[in-house]
Amino acid sequence: MRSPSLAALLALPLLAACGSTLPDALAPQPVPQPPAPVPVAAPAPPPAPKLDRVPRLEWNRIAVELALPVFWVADGNKNGAIEADEVSGVWGVAPAETWVAGGALTPRFHAAYEAIAAVKEKGHDATGLDDAEKKRRAAVAAELSQGRPSLVRSDFRAGTQEDKAVVEHVLAAATIVDRLFARQIGSFGLDRDIPAGDTVSRAMFFRNHGPWCEAPKTDGDPSCGALASKPKKVSGLYPASLQADPKFCEALEKRKDSKALFDQFSVVVEKGKDLEAVPYHVAFKDDMSAVAVELDTAANAITSPGEGAFKAYLGAAAQAFRDGKWNPADEAWAKMSVANSKWFLRIAPDEVYFEPCSRKAGFHVSFARINQDSIAWQKKLDPVKGEMETALAKLAGKPYKARQVTFHLPDFIDVVVNAGDGRSALGATIGQSLPNWGPVANEGRGRTVAMTNLYTDEDSKISFDEQTSSLFCAGTMKSLSFDPQSAVMTTVLHEAAHNLGPAHEYRVNGKVDGETFGGPLASMLEELKAQTSAMYFTDWLVTKSLIDKPAADRAHARDMAWAFGHVSQGVYTAGGKPKPYSQLASIQVGSFLAAGAMAWKASEPAANGKDTGCFEIVADKMPAAIVDLEKQVLAIKARGDKKAAIALRKKFVDDDGAWKDERKIIQDRWLRSPKSSFVYGIDR
Secondary structure, X not given: OOOOOHHHHHHHHXXXXXXXXXXXXXXXXXXXXXXXXXXXXXXXXXOOOOOOOOOHHHHHHHHHXXXXXXXXXXXXXXXXXXXXXXXXXOOOOOOXXXXXXXXXXXXXXXXXXXXXXXXXXXXXOOOOOOHHHHHHHHHHHHHHHOEEEEEEEEEOOOOOHHHHHHHHHHHHHHHHHXXXXXXXXXXXXXXXXXXXXXXXXXXXXXXXXXXXXXXXXXXOOOOOOOOOOOOOOOOOOOOOOHHHOOOHHHHHHOOOOHHHHOOOOXXXXXXXXXXXXXXXXXXXXXXXXXXXXXXXXXXXXXOOHHHHHHHHHHHHHHHHHHHOOHHHHHHHHHOOXXXXXXXXXXXXXXXXXXXXXXXXXXXXXXXXXXXXOHHHHHHHXXXXXXXXXXHXXXXXXXXXXXXXXXXXXXXXXXXXXXXXXXXXXXXXXXXXEEOOOHHHXXXXXXXXXXXXXOOOOHHHHHHHHHHHHOOEEHHHHHOOOOOHHHHHHHHHHHHHHOOOOXXXXXXXXXXXXXXXHOHHHHHHHHHHHHHHHHHHHHHHHXXXXXXXXXXXXXXXXXXXXXXXXXXXXXXXXXXXXXXHHHHHHHHXXXXXXXXXXXXXXEXXXXXXXXXXXXXXXXXXXXXXXXXXXXXXXXXXXXXXOHHHHHHHHHHHHHOOOOOHHHHHHHHHHHOOOOEEEEEXXXXX
């Protein structure tokens, strides 16, 4: 059989199209197809590594030592591993990083984790360091370890564009205020000498506002310092040559021009062979102008009609940073309240405790959101403010006379960030009454605040339980509560008391308290008055049926825990500067022990069941002991009795006294647990 010709093959499709039938052999055959592939699932990505090699508290400690701006907030699911929803960035120590993106931890985070894990496993790299440098860095690490990082977190991600702009520019201003405060304390620019890889020293320098160690166990350690050169601490507010004399403050007080030189808003400088005071806005012009720009920009971002008072304060504060006239800014600030703004901001030079003479005002920032819970306390205390003033006047005695008081009771605020003098290395101020000078202060129109979101985190509770149970007897421990409301009540009353009785601006023989007692002693006495008044008013509120006796007992126990914490820090710095809160706490505890309102039970086990010897609060004797101390302190301030003030301090602070051994026990046990060192997480 012959094969079909080419012509025949070409014709086949046409014939088929015409309906002709072809032999099966010549019919078109289907093109063979490969078999359909069997469906196979795409390979699963490898599981993310479980980041569980470092426990949370240790992880946060090492992150600080590496100057990493990151914090492990909580182990929410209790699996021992850090996960994306448990991470927060922190403000200040280093530029912000992106730790989480799209709900997942970023490569930058994983690199940071590996660095933290390496330090846990091997310690910090000491290659090439000599023994002296190794010793210094170990001392710096010991300084840092006395603070337990505690996060204060704020979330603005769902906020308006106006909110975000305000936050952005206030935070920028806060960074500059940190720099201004460094200029005041004499540490500005010293960090340039920290080697690039020495993260431990860099972290300590930021936390402490300078290279000097100040935690109780390392304050005074000659090996401890963020700089190998160990520079002497020299205030930036007075000439260095003047500070060579350890009693230079007393020498300045004796000068005829002491009032001008001690102006709180000025720097003392040498002018030829003499001295003069230069206003802050002149001495620190560039930084103060930069703060003003940020505040004006924040003000311009506000268009909400309900934030007119806040906008006005931002503008007035900006102007004060330019011209040094703080009274108009104080007036604008005093007009803000829980009723007309959701924001709280104080940005100004205010407190004086930081500097050698306790006369010059330190720059600080407290930026927060208003917490409306304060309204309940204001409603409770507003009607009895006049009675509170009358009660203190009666206890103070002549020549003090009760006056008309018009101060605002504390607003509650949730802190976003503290900066400058407001950002402590260890612990934090939880209440303030400001301003300290000028018409707003003198006329009782200042603002008082209680910072209600500090010491409320789980890490702070761990430390509190460890510390208090090691010192209190079991019976007293039962009346002690970590409930922040106990501390809030004392804070409210403490800050209210700054506006009652003989305060900073009260004059005896024409002199205010700083001139009568000298700066450091005056500061301590005013804080002792406020804290003892808070305890007095706690019992006073029971008589007014505004709180019950168990609430008062809980508050007193919490107040004594607060006092133990300050006693543990020591009553003087390594350089000999008095610590006002520690000294007032020492006076309170010593006085109550002497009065029998507290007792040391040497053979009784502490509440933790581990330590022998404990303190017991004798509840039925405490109110009378508080009244006795209150009378002493108020009378000293009312009469301007410096001799009696020195005697009181000598008895319970400077002399060994009857409670020297107990004070040492407080220090040893309390310092086993690190103190809260607050860091700020701001999501935006």
